[in-house]
Amino acid sequence: xxxxxxxxxxxxxxxxxDGASVTVPAGSTILEACRxxxxxxxxxxxxxxLAPVNVCxxxxxxxxxxxxxxxxxxxxxxxxxxIRTDSERVRLSRxxxxxxxxxxxxxxxxxDDVRRWMERYGxxxxxxxxxxxxxxxxxxxxxxxGHHHAASAGAAANxxxxxxxxxxxxxxxxxxxILCYKCVQACGVEAQNTFAIAIAGRGFDARVSTEFxxxxxxSACVYCGNCIGVCPTGALMFKxxxxxRGAGKWDESRQTVTDTICPYCGVGCTLELRVQDNAIVxxxxxxxxxxxxxxxxxxxxxxxxxVQNRPEE
Amino acid sequence: MDLHLIPGAEPSAEERAAxxxxxxxxASAWETGERRPDAEGHVAFGGHALRARxxxxxxxxxxxxxxxxxxxxxxxxxxxxxxxxAPADAYGVATFxxxxxxxxxxxxxxxxxxxxxxxxxxxxxxxxxxxGERGAESVRSSPCLGLCERAPAVLFQCAGEGAKDYVVxxxxxxxxxxxxxxxxxxxxxxxxTRPIEGVGxxxxxxxxxxxxxxxxxxxxxxxTLRLLARVGRVDPESLDDYRAHGGYRALPKAIAMGPExxxxxxxxxxxxxxxxxxxxxxxxxxxxxxxxARPHYxxxxxxxxxxxxFKDRVLMEEDxxxxxxxxxxxxxxxGCEHGFVYVRGEYPLAEARVRAAIxxxxxxxxxxPNVLGSGFAFDIEVRRGAGAYICxxxxxxxxxxxxxxxxPRNKPPFPVEKGLFGKPTVINNVETLVNVLLVVxxxxxxxxxxxxxxxxxxxxxxxxxxVERPGVYxxxxxxxxxxxxxxxxxxxxGRAVRAVLLGGAAGSFVGPGELDVPLTFxxxxxxxxxxxxxxxxxxxxxxxxxxxxxxxxxFFRDESCGQCVPCRVGTERQEELVARLDAGRPLRSTAEEDxxxxxxxxxxxxxxxxxxxxxxxxxxxxxxxxxxxxxA
Ligand code: SF4
Ligand code: SF4
Ligand code: FES
Numbered sequence: 001x002x003x004x005x006x007x008x009x010x011x012x013x014x015x016x017x018d019g020a021s022v023t024v025p026a027g028s029t030i031l032e033a034c035r036x037x038x039x040x041x042x043x044x045x046x047x048x049x050l051a052p053v054n055v056c057x058x059x060x061x062x063x064x065x066x067x068x069x070x071x072x073x074x075x076x077x078x079x080x081x082x083i084r085t086d087s088e089r090v091r092l093s094r095x096x097x098x099x100x101x102x103x104x105x106x107x108x109x110x111x112d113d114v115r116r117w118m119e120r121y122g123x124x125x126x127x128x129x130x131x132x133x134x135x136x137x138x139x140x141x142x143x144x145x146g147h148h149h150a151a152s153a154g155a156a157a158n159x160x161x162x163x164x165x166x167x168x169x170x171x172x173x174x175x176x177x178i179l180c181y182k183c184v185q186a187c188g189v190e191a192q193n194t195f196a197i198a199i200a201g202r203g204f205d206a207r208v209s210t211e212f213x214x215x216x217x218x219s220a221c222v223y224c225g226n227c228i229g230v231c232p233t234g235a236l237m238f239k240x241x242x243x244x245r246g247a248g249k250w251d252e253s254r255q256t257v258t259d260t261i262c263p264y265c266g267v268g269c270t271l272e273l274r275v276q277d278n279a280i281v282x283x284x285x286x287x288x289x290x291x292x293x294x295x296x297x298x299x300x301x302x303x304x305x306x307v308q309n310r311p312e313e
Numbered sequence: 314m315d316l317h318l319i320p321g322a323e324p325s326a327e328e329r330a331a332x333x334x335x336x337x338x339x340a341s342a343w344e345t346g347e348r349r350p351d352a353e354g355h356v357a358f359g360g361h362a363l364r365a366r367x368x369x370x371x372x373x374x375x376x377x378x379x380x381x382x383x384x385x386x387x388x389x390x391x392x393x394x395x396x397x398x399a400p401a402d403a404y405g406v407a408t409f410x411x412x413x414x415x416x417x418x419x420x421x422x423x424x425x426x427x428x429x430x431x432x433x434x435x436x437x438x439x440x441x442x443x444x445g446e447r448g449a450e451s452v453r454s455s456p457c458l459g460l461c462e463r464a465p466a467v468l469f470q471c472a473g474e475g476a477k478d479y480v481v482x483x484x485x486x487x488x489x490x491x492x493x494x495x496x497x498x499x500x501x502x503x504x505x506t507r508p509i510e511g512v513g514x515x516x517x518x519x520x521x522x523x524x525x526x527x528x529x530x531x532x533x534x535x536x537t538l539r540l541l542a543r544v545g546r547v548d549p550e551s552l553d554d555y556r557a558h559g560g561y562r563a564l565p566k567a568i569a570m571g572p573e574x575x576x577x578x579x580x581x582x583x584x585x586x587x588x589x590x591x592x593x594x595x596x597x598x599x600x601x602x603x604x605x606a607r608p609h610y611x612x613x614x615x616x617x618x619x620x621x622x623f624k625d626r627v628l629m630e631e632d633x634x635x636x637x638x639x640x641x642x643x644x645x646x647x648g649c650e651h652g653f654v655y656v657r658g659e660y661p662l663a664e665a666r667v668r669a670a671i672x673x674x675x676x677x678x679x680x681x682p683n684v685l686g687s688g689f690a691f692d693i694e695v696r697r698g699a700g701a702y703i704c705x706x707x708x709x710x711x712x713x714x715x716x717x718x719x720x721p722r723n724k725p726p727f728p729v730e731k732g733l734f735g736k737p738t739v740i741n742n743v744e745t746l747v748n749v750l751l752v753v754x755x756x757x758x759x760x761x762x763x764x765x766x767x768x769x770x771x772x773x774x775x776x777x778x779x780v781e782r783p784g785v786y787x788x789x790x791x792x793x794x795x796x797x798x799x800x801x802x803x804x805x806x807g808r809a810v811r812a813v814l815l816g817g818a819a820g821s822f823v824g825p826g827e828l829d830v831p832l833t834f835x836x837x838x839x840x841x842x843x844x845x846x847x848x849x850x851x852x853x854x855x856x857x858x859x860x861x862x863x864x865x866x867x868f869f870r871d872e873s874c875g876q877c878v879p880c881r882v883g884t885e886r887q888e889e890l891v892a893r894l895d896a897g898r899p900l901r902s903t904a905e906e907d908x909x910x911x912x913x914x915x916x917x918x919x920x921x922x923x924x925x926x927x928x929x930x931x932x933x934x935x936x937x938x939x940x941x942x943x944x945a
Contacts, residue, residue: 054723055877057920068927069919074723089919093879096916100882127909128886129893129900146411146700146871147453150863151888153896179875188402193314195399199718199875200408202701204885206875209408211319211400212386212415220317220399 015081030072042117045180046073049293050190053181058097062087095121103128104158106176109234128156137162141213143205166215169223169302171242176235183227191295196220225301229294240281262300269300280304322386331380336369345394363397370716374407382472383414409718411700412658419451424468427454428620430461430777439465457620458659461777462526462784478661526627528782539771541787544631549666552673555634563753567642568687575646581757583769587744589845591834600729601647604737611649612740615656618702619817621848624773624785625743629663633670639746644691647739652693655710658700668695702872706923707740720876721923764790768833776801779853795828808853812940816845818865819928821935858942859895866891869929880926883917894943
């Protein structure tokens with residue numbers, strides 16, 4: 001990874017979090033310090049194996065002496081910082097971030113954590129009015145920067161739009177995209193160095209896009225699926241999973257996860273095979289795995305049809 | 314990275330030529346040039362050396378835009394090959410800027426300003442008239458074009474060989490309610506001849522008579538002017554004339570003083586940044602001068618996009634050598650070898666004048682490897698913005714220069730430590746920089762004696778809206794709001810002031826009861842307002858304040874970079890809320906809407922990455938609370 005941080009355990013830093021004194025290695029972030037104390041700190045755009053982009057702002061904490069709240073995920077600790085993680089200001093900003101997202105994005109496939117945080121902070125996405133009708137396919141892709149139709153007094157704008165299904169391996173359901181930038185990082189400098197996708201457009205019209213919103217098969221995408229691996233909301237999804245869900249057959253209670261080693265090359269990536277009804281439906285690799293950091297290539301991610309090439313029953 | 318280009322998209326000859334003119338001819342076959350078997354062998358040229366030129370991405374995209382009118386897939390491919398940038402990445406950059414298009418569009422686009430000051434001067438009707446005349450395809454509404462003293466304003470963005478952008482302001486000279494479409498384009502600005510002013514008067518014809526943008530320069534009492542002393546009197550294209558009017562006296566003196574002494578005087582002067590944050594300039598320079606990391610960069614923030622602000626434009630258009638001289642001094646003081654002026658894309662004349670001044674200074678040995686024979690090396694590059702208010706935020710501006718989307722960075726680290734290209738960087742706006750000439754010439758203590766003690770030196774105010782003579786006004790810090798409005802001749806027809814917007818869209822409204830506030834940093838702070846960039850926009854008792862509030866809400870929705878959730882969604886929700894209040898259709902009750910707006914505002918202020926989100930509710934809330942705009 002391009003942005004590996006160095007922790008220096010020989011230089012402990014002591015700070016105060018919610019009144020308690022905490023000591024962590026120099027170079028740690030406030031988030032790491034909070035977690036070392038077992039303080040449940042919400043994060044959406046943060047992932048251990050990517051450099052923090054600090055854009056979702058759900059992790060903000062109050063730092064004494066700072067004019068505004070600071071993102072815990074990226075801010076390094078300094079000696080004698082006084083941090084509050086549960087003040088009224090912190091709770092308000094976290095609630096608003098969750099409400100802003102839940103009122104504009106479909107979070108139904110986000111992790112249970114998100115639901116827990118929404119409950120904890122009392123987020124009520126319905127208070128922005130009824131949702132605006134879905135946008136047509138590609139409508140958001142065509143939005144120019146700096147020009148929009150004046151907001152409507154009657155409805156809450158959102159990013160609901162049809163799923164992009166343009167290849168056999170994975171789908172892009174940007175109605176679920178919270179714009180956490182992780183897929184762009186994984187496709188670019190942080191893992192794959194392919195740069196098939198980037199953030200395009202501006203403001204509320206910003207979106208993840210290929211050049212000229214071209215379908216994936218014409219883009220630079222190499223189908224490593226590393227973007228799927230980091231997406232927190234189900235916006236990027238295996239086609240196999242998408243189809244099962246569409247047919248109403250996705251059933252986690254009937255699924256098992258089996259660890260194995262990828263058979264293709266000598267790197268030896270660990271694969272986690274999620275299986276339902278004796279068929280592989282999704283492949284991941286553990287984020288903390290020292291070979292993969294969660295990243296794979298097209299073969300490990302998608303090249304498993306041969307194991308289930310069974311004669312028709 | 315393997316560059317995967319858009320299949321089958323080839324650049325045209327014009328596109329190649331335009332890009333080559335911007336980034337230089339291709340050095341090898343790797344970059345689409347001639348293959349040089351002797352030098353290249355089987356080795357691919359590229360990698361770091363090529364990618365280090367990413368900062369040429371925006372100039373390359375501009376070159377295509379100006380040549381063919383939009384960025385075609387073939388041209389994007391070519392730009393990507395030349396700079397080793399992936400097409401998706403470059404597309405992400407191109408779609409960030411409102412003056413660039415990735416879709417076919419007419420070669421002339423008319424940007425009709427429909428922002429606050431121009432609205433007061435009939436912009437909506439003008440916009441309709443222009444659309445009727447030229448077709449909706451060719452006409453866009455634009456955020457503030459920075460021509461508020463000559464409202465309503467129009468910018469013609471023209472593509473084609475040798476085509477130049479130009480402005481027409483005022484576009485309607487008749488009463489506000491019956492605007493006329495602008496006259497046909499004046500001859501394009503071309504090098505060699507004197508640029509034509511938007512108003513149709515050539516510089517030569519009105520030299521010595523002052524500048525219509527700075528009315529004080531037109532009456533006899535110019536002795537009181539320091540920052541505007543040369544404006545309207547000096548030929549902005551002549552180095553000799555600049556010298557004849559006192560130019561290039563400060564630079565030799567500064568070089569004789571030495572860097573430490575300059576910084577010392579700047580600290581003693583208590584000069585504070587004029588862009589809004591009011592940070593002590595001398596402290597900033599001291600911090601950069603002390604940084605061991607090299608190189609140091611000096612960036613002039615001329616992306617003056619705060620609605621209602623136009624002072625930096627006037628300085629650049631009318632006295633561009635002063636900026637060049639001032640930058641040279643600050644660079645000398647802080648150990649910078651390389652400077653950038655980032656001019657907003659909507660300022661074609663200012664950009665042309667600054668470019669010409671830099672070229673003139675370079676030719677005279679006032680810039681370059683050996684400034685004035687002192688052994689000090691310094692040069693300046695001009696970068697043109699492309700329609701993004703957010704690029705006035707300093708770290709967004711760095712990203713824009715570096716060839717990335719103009720998204721602000723999280724701070725810390727601050728620019729003095731890690732700025733442009735990750736190096737220690739001085740960034741100040743035009744007005745702040747130009748003040749250094751005074752600091753050097755008169756000394757820090759004498760400068761500090763001007764003003765109130767806490768706000769020192771002369772200050773430019775951009776007075777616009779319902780006043781008799783809108784324009785840039787210079788005062789020593791101290792006069793009240795009422796006095797500054799008085800300088801501009803007061804409200805026409807003796808009407809009453811209903812509200813004044815201080816500091817632009819990121820500032821706040823004050824009411825008629827607050828006209829005696831001194832326009833100083835401390836004075837405005839005391840009433841919970843801010844000086845911001847020096848905007849004083851006056852609304853009389855007939856003005857439609859609801860309309861102004863809606864425009865401000867739309868402005869922030871349009872100009873948010875979209876990076877962080879509080880601002881990306883918050884500005885949208887805020888605009889919806891304002892629309893509900895305006896339509897008289899609150900969800901639940903008006904009181905609950907007010908409480909909701911307060912929560913939206915607090916989250917944006919507390920949790921946004923940058924100043925845009927942090928200030929996006931200030932003016933709107935002040936209009937609702939101080940002025941009761943939606944109560945009646
Ligand atoms: S698609 Fe997923 S990973 Fe990519 S920005 Fe959206 S939410 Fe994040
Ligand atoms: S506050 Fe707004 S403009 Fe600033 S970084 Fe966040 S989204 Fe971008
Ligand atoms: S997790 Fe820190 S800003 Fe998103």
